[in-house]
Amino acid sequence: MTSTFYASFDKLGAFFTSLAAVIIGMLVFIGYRFFEVYTLFERHLPMDADVVWVAGKLIAFVFVFTMLLIAVNIDKVHPEATVWGTLLGALITLFVNLYFWEVWHGDMTFKVIVSVITAAFDAWFGHLFVIKLREREAYLWASKEKARERVAMMKLQDALTCKKCGVTFKSQNALNGHSGRCKA
Numbered sequence: 001m002t003s004t005f006y007a008s009f010d011k012l013g014a015f016f017t018s019l020a021a022v023i024i025g026m027l028v029f030i031g032y033r034f035f036e037v038y039t040l041f042e043r044h045l046p047m048d049a050d051v052v053w054v055a056g057k058l059i060a061f062v063f064v065f066t067m068l069l070i071a072v073n074i075d076k077v078h079p080e081a082t083v084w085g086t087l088l089g090a091l092i093t094l095f096v097n098l099y100f101w102e103v104w105h106g107d108m109t110f111k112v113i114v115s116v117i118t119a120a121f122d123a124w125f126g127h128l129f130v131i132k133l134r135e136r137e138a139y140l141w142a143s144k145e146k147a148r149e150r151v152a153m154m155k156l157q158d159a160l161t162c163k164k165c166g167v168t169f170k171s172q173n174a175l176n177g178h179s180g181r182c183k184a
């Protein structure tokens with residue numbers, strides 16, 4: 001009972017540290033960012049209400065999706081680009097938030113803090129995603145390598161096994177020596 005109890009927490013822990021959890025978190029976060037950008041464009045687009053409804057969403061999708069693609073691919077451009085790209089992405093998120101919250105109205109401190117936190121989340125998610133993706137790729141590569149080694153080992157074992165009696169030998173010479181004398 002107790003071991004099952006702890007095992008379920010181990011599974012939960014493994015999930016929270018997985019690439020899947022990071023992707024789910026990112027999608028939820030992107031949903032929120034989509035809402036922010038959409039609200040901003042809806043507020044500022046000089047169009048009729050019914051056109052704005054579609055245009056705002058389209059622009060927000062392009063905006064957020066572009067930022068996502070850049071954030072998760074930037075490390076392939078150049079290792080140093082990761083730092084600058086992440087900072088730039090966070091800065092854009094910060095500006096979007098300062099405008100979304102209209103920091104110049106009302107409780108400025110609260111609004112600035114929320115904006116900075118959201119920008120930090122943006123940078124962390126991008127960074128976490130790249131780390132987790134590389135970790136997953138390394139794991140999959142190692143698994144593939146292990147499977148390849150296993151197949152090679154089985155082939156070698158098969159080659160060193162006497163086809164008549166089924167005994168496996170340590171070397172080709174041993175097998176050759178046996179083959180002539182095999183009684184099976």
Ligand SMILES: [Zn+2]
Nearest residue numbers: 162164165182
């Ligand atoms: Zn034999």
